[in-house]
Amino acid sequence: MRRKNYMNVVFSDxxxxxxxxxxxxxxxxxxxxxxxxYYFPYRNICDLCKxxxxxxxxxxxxxxxxxxxxxxxxxxxxxxTIGYIDLNEHIRILNLIEFDGELKLDTSVELxxxxxxxxxxxxIFKPSK
Numbered sequence: 001m002r003r004k005n006y007m008n009v010v011f012s013d014x015x016x017x018x019x020x021x022x023x024x025x026x027x028x029x030x031x032x033x034x035x036x037x038y039y040f041p042y043r044n045i046c047d048l049c050k051x052x053x054x055x056x057x058x059x060x061x062x063x064x065x066x067x068x069x070x071x072x073x074x075x076x077x078x079x080x081t082i083g084y085i086d087l088n089e090h091i092r093i094l095n096l097i098e099f100d101g102e103l104k105l106d107t108s109v110e111l112x113x114x115x116x117x118x119x120x121x122x123x124i125f126k127p128s129k
Contacts, residue, residue: 017041017093018111018123019057025113025123026057029091038090060128061085063107066097085109085125096124103127 017040019028030042034051046053066083069076081097097109109125 018113020113021057024059025111026059027061027087027093027111027123029056029058029087030054031056031090040087040091040093056091058087058091058111060108060110061087061093061125063097063103063105063109063125064092065105066103083125096122098124098126 016028019026027040028042029038029040030053031038032046032049032051032053035046035049037046037048038056039046039053042053042055044053045051062085064084064086066081068079068081070079072078072080081099081103082094083097083103084092084094085097086092097103099107108128110128111123112126113121113123115121
């Protein structure tokens with residue numbers, strides 16, 4: 001399993017990052033109940049103190065930075081935008097962002113679940129209404 005540390009958050013492969021609760025798409029993260037370490041994606045036990053982690057769910061965030069991709073990756077239609085979204089002061093994730101017009105830093109965004117050009121469904125962020 002590949003791990004990266006960033007802002008006291010551990011990123012891991014092969015772990016569920018997005019969920020549905022009450023029909024709403026959510027980003028799933030966690031915070032250790034004892035040492036306050038944050039995890040994205042969520043895990044059950046803290047790496048540092050081995051204590052249980054409480055679940056955190058987010059539907060909104062703010063754009064920290066972004067870039068427009070002009071050469072398409074497989075399954076995507078260029079151009080598209082990816083960016084870092086701050087979910088709170090401790091958790092920042094990289095994800096697709098869809099918007100009309102101009103995107104500005106610190107724009108409030110919300111998570112949506114929609115079909116892409118390849119007829120696959122994905123979780124993306126869009127500016128809040």
